Amino acid sequence: MKYLDEYRNPQAISKIADEIARTASRPWTIMEVCGGQTHAIVKFGLEQLLPDDLELVHGPGCPVCVTSLAVIDRALDLAARPEVIFCSFGDMLRVPGSSRDLLSVKATGGDVRAVYSPLQAVKIAEDNPGREVVFFAIGFETTAPANAMAACLARRRGLRNFSLLVSHFLVPPAIEAICTAPDCRVQGFLAAGHVCAIMGYRQYLPLAERFRIPIVVTGFEPLDILEGILLCVRQLEQGHYGVENQYVRTVQEAGNARARQMVEEVFDVDNQDWRGVGAIPDSGLRLRPAYSQFDARLRFPNETTPPADDSGCISGEIMQGRRKPAECPYFAGRCRPEHPLGAPMVSTEGACAAYYRYRKAEIVDEH
Amino acid sequence: MNTECPLPVFTDETVRVGHGSGGELSQRLISELIRPHFDNPWLRQAHDSATLCPGSERIVFTTDSFVVSPLFFPGGDIGELAVYGTVNDLAMSGAVPRFLSCSLILEEGLPMQTLDRALASMGRAARDTGVQLVTGDTKVVERGKGDGLYINTAGIGVLEHSEVIAPERIAPGDLILLSGDIGRHGMAVMATREGLEFESPLRSDCAPLAEPVLALLNAGITVHCLRDLTRGGLATALVELAESAGRELVVEEAAIPVSEPVQGACELLGLDPLYVANEGRFIAFVPADRAVEALAILQGTAVAADSRVIGSASTGHRPRVIMRNTIGSERLLDRLPGEQLPRIC
CATH class of the missing domain: 3.30.1330.10 (PurM-like, N-terminal domain)
Incomplete structure (x- = not known):
């Protein structure tokens, strides 16, 4: 299949793997930012093809995993209201809040619907004028344009029963937070290709410069990831620190201008709480005042205090690459996909879910 | 950090969609809640x-x-x-x-x-x-x-024959035959239900499988085990058989056919075709020395015309399924916990 087979071609892959082995003269630690990349790495066993002392650590790029407990609990409250049709991407349905998840709310009578696009939620609002439709607008820069488009459409169509529960995250401030942490081990980054398809990669230039760290914009297929690693290792070996673009078939330096305008029109930068990590300044998005009528937080005010996250999940350590899923004492024991302690175990992009799905047996053996 | 063992976050107090998925939750519902009420030797054939x-x-x-x-x-x-x-x-x-x-x-x-x-x-x-x-x-x-x-x-x-066809008969060296491409039914139903439009049409593989099976038996082929691939897909069927048989199974990813429309839709939605439902596909375990003949017989029937060998039962006794990737690395296949959920981006 075009755009797949050529990026999973065994000969091309082993050629690049050999080239990485020839190039790397000492140990390096590289972080892949995006959970989609983590899953490809674990699924295809790419680490088996790399030199032993080249370590990949998994980054914070799973929007479902970093959505704060307070926001998830808010979502669960909204979804349980009888007048609400709560629409969410499928990934979010099994993520545990303080006491339950969206699927449990659905099983006890809440009208929870998995949608593939926020525009479907707009359509549901049009079709159900007597109900309140709330869309769980989560994600990184990748989903922001479509979520912004939903708000624009709702305004254009004069919908009064549609709102967004926004929990958006921005990647560059997270990279900055990881680099400034005193115990940071990361020496190079694979940046998330799809985020850069929207935003471009100019924002990464000052980060590479300031932290003297190579950043390679990388795709998601095995060959993409290995190429990204090779470019990163080459820079490290030569003592360079620049921004390079491996994912040229999708990413342009300036990104997608129309998509960025759409985001700019609807959203404003805001501080954001990352689950397990904490608050990072200017790392989120909120609806601009012109769109406040679509803000679910304002439409359904809530006075409850944010819950304490005491599940025992070490997602913060995982998401910042300090620990691997296999190092969590609860992995595949108390924490399993059907009874997760935290989001990384159930999200499609969660590192723990990837390890559980593809490497559980060997990890359990080692324990 | 909380070091005490708290109550489980989710007890199965209510039936959830995942209990019908064919994955881990279904398995537990059957073995822990349903089967104990009716236990008998026939049910135990599993x-x-x-x-x-x-x-x-x-x-x-x-x-x-x-x-x-x-x-x-x-x-x-x-x-x-x-x-x-x-x-x-x-x-x-x-x-x-x-x-x-x-x-x-x-x-x-x-x-x-x-x-x-x-x-x-x-x-x-x-x-x-x-x-x-x-x-x-x-x-x-x-x-x-x-x-x-x-x-x-x-x-x-x-x-009408004396053959015992059951997981415990799977023997080291048996080849695993798959009767055609996988994932059509699940993706066709999902696309219709959710109003997703793809360029190429997705059609269910829904079909009767008695003809190819009886063709094998009537030709005198020793068939050790058969399993039709329904909810949970090929991967779940393989895992269940490995566990029932107490055998290690090894399959080659490159040998498993997935049509382009199914592959494309799965890539887009973040689903794995190995776990997508089928309604007209099965796998057969046959001794290696009869496999060529068996394959020719299956390929001579309309519903199994695209049959091929996808792997074998190894000499290993650890009940597990090893998948060899196209790029030369390996991973273990497991049950899914519940439903496959489409991803965010």
Whole structure:
């Protein structure tokens, strides 16, 4: 299949793997930012093809995993209201809040619907004028344009029963937070290709410069990831620190201008709480005042205090690459996909879910 | 950090969608809640159908319920599924399907024309597979308490050979034959249900499987085990068999056919075709020395024309499934916990 087979071609892959082995003269630690990349790495066993002392650590790029407990609990409250049709991407349905998840709310009578696009939620609002439709607008820069488009459409169509529960995250401030942490081990980054398809990669230039760290914009297929690693290792070996673009078939330096305008029109930068990590300044998005009528937080005010996250999940350590899923004492024991302690175990992009799905047996053996 | 063991975050206090997915939750529901109430040697066969010997003849008995939404989808409908699903479970014991029962649960307000269309399809499917529909029942539930139409069928088949076809017969060196490309049914139903439009049409593989199975048996091929691939897909079937048989299975990813429309839709939605439902595919375990012959026989039938060898049972005794990737690395296949959920981006 075009755009797949050529990026999973065994000969091309082993050629690049050999080239990485020839190039790397000492140990390096590289972080892949995006959970989609983590899953490809674990699924295809790419680490088996790399030199032993080249370590990949998994980054914070799973929007479902970093959505704060307070926001998830808010979502669960909204979804349980009888007048609400709560629409969410499928990934979010099994993520545990303080006491339950969206699927449990659905099983006890809440009208929870998995949608593939926020525009479907707009359509549901049009079709159900007597109900309140709330869309769980989560994600990184990748989903922001479509979520912004939903708000624009709702305004254009004069919908009064549609709102967004926004929990958006921005990647560059997270990279900055990881680099400034005193115990940071990361020496190079694979940046998330799809985020850069929207935003471009100019924002990464000052980060590479300031932290003297190579950043390679990388795709998601095995060959993409290995190429990204090779470019990163080459820079490290030569003592360079620049921004390079491996994912040229999708990413342009300036990104997608129309998509960025759409985001700019609807959203404003805001501080954001990352689950397990904490608050990072200017790392989120909120609806601009012109769109406040679509803000679910304002439409359904809530006075409850944010819950304490005491599940025992070490997602913060995982998401910042300090620990691997296999190092969590609860992995595949108390924490399993059907009874997760935290989001990384159930999200499609969660590192723990990837390890559980593809490497559980060997990890359990080692324990 | 909280070091005490808290109450589980989710106890299974209510039935969730995942309990019907064929994955880990379904497995637990069956083994922990349902089976203990009825335990007996026939149930313990843990096969697609139970083999009974009331007299001199060996008969097999099975049942299945059909709750698909939408009722009609490209490549099939609930009526066909209700016949083929049960016929296929009988076929997986190597039986000749003979009799079916049919229970209809109708929701108030279901158009008669819709019911007639589904029943006509059932009738056609029964005639095509040579089974007689000999008993049945009809119930109506109030509007809002059903999804239009649910069908349960039970089936009886007769074993006309002495072969025992069961997981425990899987032997080291057996080759695993797969009867065609995977993932069509699940993706066709999902695309129709969710109104997703793809460039190439997705059609269900819904089909009866007795013909290719009986062709193998009638040719005198030793067949150690058969399993039709339904919910949970190829991966779940392999994992279940590895566990029942106590054997290690090794499969080659490159040998497993996935059509381009299915592959494309799965990539887009973040689903793995290995776990997507099928309704007209099965795997057969045959001794290596008969595999070439078996493959030729399967390829000579219409529903299994695209059969191929995808792997083998190894000498390992650890019950697990190893998948060799196209790029030369390996991973273990496991059950999914519940439903596959489409991803965010």
